[in-house]
Amino acid sequence: MTQAQLHAHDTSAMASPRRGEAGTQRRSGHIGLGVLKSAGPIVSLLAMVLVFASLTPNFVSAANLQAILESAAVPAVVAIGMTFVLVQGSIDLSGEGVASLANILLSILIANSVTAHDLGAGAIVVALAAGLAVGALNGTLYAYLRMPSLIVTLAMWLITLGLAALLFPSRQPQILDGGFVGLALHKHLGLSALVYLAVALAFVAFIVERRTKLGRIGFAIGADEALVRLAGVNVNVYKVGAFAICGCLTGLAGILTAAQIGVGNPLAGEGLLFPGIAACVIGGTLLSGGRGGVLHSLVGVLVLVTLRNGLVQTGANPLLQKAIEGVVIVVAVAASTWHLRRKTRVVK
């Protein structure tokens, strides 16, 4: 068998997100059971919707569903990017810094109340490029210098937050570009462009994940990197690719935050990271890699956003809300990984 054949054989066998398991089920005719097994997160989401709807009818009103989707748009973009890194078994902690950096870069380069710059769409390109560059640098340091991604990205978190603070012009720049702010304000069928953008990105990311080498080899790296290396795949390239995607999308999240608030803020990324990671895990994307995917993570985002919305809608005690969130995360993750508990996976 040539190197190429070996490569094709191994990666295709490994690359299915539900590798092995799904194939076996298909052959033995247990599709229904398989779907049920991986449907834990969706079941959790639906159960939550039912509970909240029974507590307050207003919960399922069109206005509230719009509110949920608007609030989910930015976390969804973060979670999509994060998924590419998590399925490889790595982690990217730099998100809050990268989003803050992109946010402040955008808001001082687009027409604003503090600086004289007005690059228009160019500002978006610069901010996205910054996110992409930081992500690629994360990946390069991790893959080629063989430093743990946890440490590399932790350092990059601090570096990018520091850069954002340096760029901050002492006053929060108000964004004066009407078209840009309009992304969050102008509604089509009740939803802003941000929601449509998040949905479109999810679609593209799903295609990349399932239909391209970048996506499929990503899963294989997470499942068994040694095997993929043995197959002659240049693993490092795919690692850098995943981090670059994550950095770029996190930068985009920072940009979208600027559109939502209409003001640049060097701490805009605060509070994006852990909900982003939690969303992926709730949706069934494992931190150990090899399992899950973009759609899973999106369900996780909806679980978290719906939960927060529902707690406000039903008038839950605000002091209890964090605790309730924690309980739901544990329950949702238990539900979504229940079928894995007997497998010989190492939990760490």
Add this chain to the structure above:
Amino acid sequence: MKLLKRISAAVVAAVAIVVGPLAGHGAIAQEKPKTIYLAVGTTSSEYWQEVIWGAQQVANSVGAKLEVYESGFDGQKHMQQLGAILAAGCEGCAFAWFPDSTAFTKAFVERAEAGGAFMTTMWNRPEEIHPWDTASDAWIANISFDGVDSGYQNGMALCKAIGGKGGIAVLKGTPDNPPSKQREIGLLKAVSECPGMTILDTQIGNWGQTEGQNITRTWIARYGDQLKGVFAQNDGMALGAVAALREKGLAGKVPVTGSDGSSDVLKLIKSGDMLSSMRISSQLHGAVAAALAYAVASGDLKIGDLAQAQRDFYLVQTLATKDNVDAMLSAQPNPADFSYDALKKNFWVRSKGQIPVGVN
């Protein structure tokens, strides 16, 4: 030219050698500090930038260096920084310090005392300790702004704006910190004086823009027309609330109040998207904290001579509304007003009085 410079330098040096010991004899009591140490929560906010600016004017005016220590609101980080400065030997140093939470205040002032340094604190003092009863040789003063007054005045402005009747929703910062608690006490006082105004819901927004926006969005869906106003405990959450209202074309129709008076919020008040915000004198905050620390460290002021009202006080603040916002936006602080000599005439001239019992 060069020669002239050298000669004059030599003359100056010679004079210094002869006169130095004599001059030093008189001033032996206390050496003037060469550095003022300033601790801030973050450098990424307008308020803290203005605090730094104020302290910088004081440092410039006495020829001292200002060293700024940023913690990202992490008390442990400030603790390590203070420990490092004091470990290098810092007797008689001047510290204008921000305790990241009330849990750290006592530890900071006691460390300063152990190191023989002097410290003023900003914002966070636990209810049960004061500069005159804790590390009283080192802790000069605690300087803050009246959150009760902020809550009350914003609350009354909201009451007037909704015609004295209707439901409002409250965005709270964090459950456990003095400004958050004070602003709530003030709001409740306003509600008791404006019985037609009722609080529909209170949520914790952690001072953040995005959280303020998400919560307000949910309120709009939950309460619809019932929501007549939003009371946000700071400008960040108020910005988020305005953004959420704007999405539904309600900005300016549902009044929003904040607290801090940052320039972006002043602009929203001017445009009518926001109702009011308590503008605190942030430059003054940094300047007075730095100047008092310097005054004691340099021997211009004796801690023992200070009254309690001089050691735990509020600084002036003004409610920003549409009526006065233009003047606020065009006002440029004059560095001369923040020089040490200007402040020294009376450090407490812009004090709003001693911090009362029961608000921290």
